[in-house]
Structures are given as C-alpha cells and as structure tokens.
Amino acid sequence: MKTARLVRKTASITAWLPASLLMAGVAHAEVVPSQFSTAALVKAPETVSCTLENGSAAQCTRLVVKYQPDDLEIGPFCPPTLDDQGGIWQWDGQHPGLYRLDRAFFEMLDTLGFHFHDEDETLHIMTDLSKRPEEANNCLNVAEDESVEMTVLLPVVPVPADSPTSLGTVAKVGLALDGVPIFADAPSVLDTGNLPALDTCGGHVDPGGWYHWHATATDIDSVYDTQGVDAHCQQPQSKSAQFAYAFDGYPMFGSEDPTGEVPTDLDSCNGHFGPTERHPEGEYHYHATQEFPNLPACLKGVVAKDNFTTNARMGIGSPRKPGQGPMPGHAGDGHPGGPMPGNDDDSAGVGAP
Numbered sequence: 001m002k003t004a005r006l007v008r009k010t011a012s013i014t015a016w017l018p019a020s021l022l023m024a025g026v027a028h029a030e031v032v033p034s035q036f037s038t039a040a041l042v043k044a045p046e047t048v049s050c051t052l053e054n055g056s057a058a059q060c061t062r063l064v065v066k067y068q069p070d071d072l073e074i075g076p077f078c079p080p081t082l083d084d085q086g087g088i089w090q091w092d093g094q095h096p097g098l099y100r101l102d103r104a105f106f107e108m109l110d111t112l113g114f115h116f117h118d119e120d121e122t123l124h125i126m127t128d129l130s131k132r133p134e135e136a137n138n139c140l141n142v143a144e145d146e147s148v149e150m151t152v153l154l155p156v157v158p159v160p161a162d163s164p165t166s167l168g169t170v171a172k173v174g175l176a177l178d179g180v181p182i183f184a185d186a187p188s189v190l191d192t193g194n195l196p197a198l199d200t201c202g203g204h205v206d207p208g209g210w211y212h213w214h215a216t217a218t219d220i221d222s223v224y225d226t227q228g229v230d231a232h233c234q235q236p237q238s239k240s241a242q243f244a245y246a247f248d249g250y251p252m253f254g255s256e257d258p259t260g261e262v263p264t265d266l267d268s269c270n271g272h273f274g275p276t277e278r279h280p281e282g283e284y285h286y287h288a289t290q291e292f293p294n295l296p297a298c299l300k301g302v303v304a305k306d307n308f309t310t311n312a313r314m315g316i317g318s319p320r321k322p323g324q325g326p327m328p329g330h331a332g333d334g335h336p337g338g339p340m341p342g343n344d345d346d347s348a349g350v351g352a353p
C-alpha cells in the first residue's frame with residue numbers, strides 16, 4: 001500500500017518537470033525506498049518535503065538507518081600483529097597503491113618513517129579516539145556505538161545540477177542499498193599519522209561509532225583482481241548489480257552494465273545515460289570503477305540540504321556546531337584532515353533526536 005502511494009506521488013512530481021527532461025528520460029530515475037534492506041532501517045522510509053542545495057523545494061525519501069545493518073559482517077581492520085592479515089589501505093605516500101594490511105605493508109611503511117608496530121611486532125591499535133594517542137602512528141579500529149542512528153535525505157526525483165560537484169576527502173557519496181552510508185576517500189596517513197583501517201569490503205567505523213563504506217563493496221573483488229591485491233570481500237559480489245543511490249538520487253551500479261560490458265561512454269563522474277534492469281529504455285546512473293576507490297568522482301545532480309545527520313557524539317553529521325574544532329586528542333580521529341563535523345551545513349543537527 002505504501003509503495004502504491006509513493007508511486008502516485010512520484011507520478012505527480014514528474015508531471016511538474018519540463019518536457020525536455022521527460023524526453024531525456026531523466027524523469028524515469030527515481031528513488032525506490034523498498035530497495036533498501038529492512039535489516040538496516042530503524043523505521044519505514046517516508047516521503048517528506050525537503051529543500052535542495054539549489055534552494056528549490058522538492059520531495060525527499062527520508063531513511064533512518066542503524067549504526068550497522070543487523071546482518072552485516074564487518075572487519076578485519078587492523079591486524080593485531082605483523083603475522084596477521086588485516087583489511088586494506090590506499091597508501092598515497094611513496095610507492096602508492098592499494099595494499100593489504102599485512103607484514104609487507106607495515107614493514108614498507110617502517111622504512112618510510114611511519115612506525116605502526118613495536119619491536120615485538122604488535123601493532124599500535126586505537127579503539128577509543130577520545131584518548132590521547134601514545135604513539136605517532138596508530139592503526140585505528142573504532143568501537144561501534146549501537147545507540148547511533150543516521151538520517152538520510154535523498155531527492156525522490158533526481159534534479160540535474162548546473163555543474164557537477166566533485167567529491168573530495170570524506171565527501172558524502174550516497175547510501176548503499178544495504179543501508180550503509182558511502183563516503184569518498186578516507187583521510188590520508190600523510191596528514192594525520194594514523195591509519196583508519198578499512199576492512200576487505202572497503203568499510204570502517206566512524207569516530208561517531210557507525211559503520212560506512214569508502215568503496216563499492218559489492219564490486220570490490222574486481223578491484224583486487226585489477227590491482228593485484230590479495231584480498232576478498234565476504235559480501236556477495238556482482239559487477240552489474242545496483243549498489244546504492246547517490247545523495248543526488250541517481251542510482252549507482254557495479255562496473256558493468258546489465259549486458260556484462262564495461263561502459264565506454266562514461267562522463268567525468270563515471271556516469272552515463274543507459275539501460276538498467278528497472279529502466280531498459282534508459283536512465284542516468286553511475287558505475288563503479290575497477291580501481292580503488294571504485295566510486296564516482298563527482299555528482300551530477302543536486303543534493304538535499306541537511307541530507308546526512310546522526311545522533312552520534314562526534315564524527316560526520318554529528319550535532320556539534322561549527323567552530324568547535326576537533327575533540328581533544330582527536331588527531332587520530334577517523335576523519336581528520338577532511339571536513340570536520342560541523343563544516344557540513346547539517347551541523348545544526350536537524351533530524352538528530
């Protein structure tokens with residue numbers, strides 16, 4: 001019943017769109033809330049009035065998700081010792097590339113002046129970022145906070161922006177269909193000295209205690225193949241399945257089209273207009289790349305204001321006000337070097353309980 005109501009609402013929204021957009025097929029793209037996993041949802045998705053970043057009024061799908069979906073297996077992150085295998089990291093110093101977190105990687109970093117382990121070969125691992133770090137270099141493995149909820153707003157019908165918005169460090173990319181938020185590049189070790197380890201599906205826990213992706217998890221094994229990394233994600237893999245909706249409401253797919261081909265007409269945001277399973281006549285959508293991070297580099301559509309808020313005490317989207325600066329001892333924050341929480345216009349905590 002809910003779905004039927006939503007479809008009718010969507011139909012009335014598309015009726016307001018200029019004919020040129022309808023003809024271009026843009027109006028076919030729309031967020032379908034039933035695609036999101038109920039294992040992640042705190043309550044049923046709602047359609048609400050919202051304001052887009054360009055100031056226009058719109059309808060948005062509001063999703064409230066848990067700190068982590070019920071059935072999601074996460075980790076491994078930091079290996080306890082050099083003999084263990086942890087997750088992955090995109091190293092951007094000398095000898096850059098995507099690495100498995102293992103002996104070879106940490107011994108390489110040691111030769112480059114980044115000392116993540118003791119002489120007894122145990123790693124410096126931090127789980128509580130409110131404490132001051134004892135070492136210059138720490139592998140971060142933040143504890144989760146089961147009380148955290150996140151509220152996401154996605155325009156029901158995507159609206160093309162005048163120009164694309166590029167996605168810098170920890171920029172908001174989208175919401176995966178499994179209910180896990182997606183962010184662009186995690187902060188560099190070169191900026192912070194600390195390594196917020198990603199697991200082998202490309203996710204980790206924010207300083208606010210909630211899990212998020214820094215990659216297209218359902219098509220990350222093909223990245224390992226392309227880049228020769230000895231890793232594997234335990235989530236089901238598909239090169240052509242839809243992985244997420246971007247924050248502008250356009251869908252994000254794996255690296256291949258439904259035909260099994262890697263598209264050759266992708267724009268600068270790694271998107272194109274083409275057939276999808278839901279819209280064989282075509283719709284605008286993004287594709288994953290086959291190199292890390294396998295995410296769109298920019299967004300073509302307009303995002304909603306206050307589109308990501310949490311009730312967490314820190315981290316992205318938390319209700320802290322701008323200008324408060326980093327928490328004491330937070331040089332080791334999972335997202336230092338990037339926009340501080342509060343740089344975001346959602347810092348007023350709208351939507352946070």
Ligand SMILES: [Zn+2]
Pocket residue numbers: 183186196204205206212214334335
């Ligand atoms: Zn992160």
Ligand SMILES: [Zn+2]
Pocket residue numbers: 256257263272274275285287
């Ligand atoms: Zn495509």
